[in-house]
Amino acid sequence: FLANVREVSKQKSGIVRLQEQLLSDVLRLEMQINDKDDSITKIRNRIGDMKVLVVLDDVDHKDQLDALVGSQSGWFSGESITIVTCRDESIFKGRQKVIYMVLELDPAQSLKLFSQHAFKQPEPKSDWRGELSKKVVSISGGIPLCLHIFGSLFSDIKSIEGWESKLEQLKRDQNEEVHVRLKISYDSLDTKKQRIFLDMACFLIGWEDWEQAYPGELERWEARKGKKEYTMLMWEGSRLYPTDAIEELQRKFLISINDEHGTFEMHDQILDMGRNIVKQEPVATRFWKNNETSQMLQRTK
Known part of the structure; x- marks a missing residue:
């Protein structure tokens, strides 16, 4: 599992570090890599024939795919599976793929995810926080990112007045972290x-x-x-x-x-x-x- 591919790729030698992680995770050993082309050779030679499941999180350019799994048909065996999360489906142009658009969570799923981040449990507290949690969830639109951020926001608020104030603020203005993401x-x-x-x-x-x-x-x-x-x-x-x-x-x-x-x-x-x-x-x-x-x-x- 390679997380935050977009952000890591912006850093110096970011792609090389992702390639190193891919090799290390699959082979269960540390690999010394000189540069991007060296790592491509190692990936093809060492794990190209293996049956693997690779998950790439938040990819935003086809060059990242080319460097990590190969162009078009890829480097891995036909039984391998590559799962990619992205914001732009055009990066898959020319590749064999099945595109699945992730839908918003329903109210029950949303409440469960919010509660995990707000209370560290799958259900809200049974007091006043239960009803207010449902109101918070209703403005998230079922987006996991929002539920994660909202849960973290409310986890440190202990009073009903604090919850109500933060809820009104979120109704008026979009949370800054949600906005940026x-x-x-x-x-x-x-x-x-x-x-x-x-x-x-x-x-x-x-x-x-x-x-x-x-x-x-x-x-x-x-x-x-x-x-x-x-x-x-x-x-x-x-x-x-x-x-x-x-x-x-x-x-x-x-x-x-x-x-x-x-x-x-x-x-x-x-x-x-x-x-x-x-x-x-x-x-x-x-x-x-x-x-x-x-x-x-x-x-x-």
């Missing part, structure tokens, strides 16, 4: 694709207060706001080349498309991540709340 895929986009992603997060999904501001208009807006044909025209007019951008956003699992309704969809935590990026800009470029839009228009009169 989710933003990795966004940061890998070029500027034009980032603009399209932020447009989606701010304008096309989740206008909760539309009905309150414009009674009776929500149904009409819902029927149009996420429709691909309207938004594609807008982006094409701005020369953002949306067809390529949307394909990459899907490959990186930042968005999905509802084929039945022809609309864009986005996980709540991804949506919050996008809007937080806009909030942190030195000059506001997008508004999605009616009161903020009105205030901005009044200031510019």
Whole structure:
């Protein structure tokens, strides 16, 4: 099992260290490696014919795969299995593969994972923490990363007042660590694709207060706001080349498309991540709340 391949690869001689770990874990002995090419030769010669199970965690470039398991058909025997977790399925281009998209955890699974990190047991405490745990889990969206971080946050809070305060804070603002970890895929986009992603997060999904501001208009807006044909025209007019951008956003699992309704969809935590990026800009470029839009228009009169 090779953890955090993306992060380790950024470090000096990171790939070589991962190759050393692969050889050491499989052969159960220490290996002396001179450079990346030397380790590739050793991997092919020493374990190329072995039946192995290799798990690579958080791979973000095909070069990492080439250096650790070989290109296309790979170095290992036909009975070997390689499992790779990633944020972009395009790294598997040209390889024999089965792609499995990990789904969000259901409420029961989410509560169990949260409890493991918050209480070091599979179920929450039977007192007030039980009900509050369910409320925390409900805003995680079933994402294991969020449940892990949230569990750690609440593990050190002992009072009901502290729990309620932290819960309200998480409802208002996305946790910084969650934001940073989710933003990795966004940061890998070029500027034009980032603009399209932020447009989606701010304008096309989740206008909760539309009905309150414009009674009776929500149904009409819902029927149009996420429709691909309207938004594609807008982006094409701005020369953002949306067809390529949307394909990459899907490959990186930042968005999905509802084929039945022809609309864009986005996980709540991804949506919050996008809007937080806009909030942190030195000059506001997008508004999605009616009161903020009105205030901005009044200031510019």
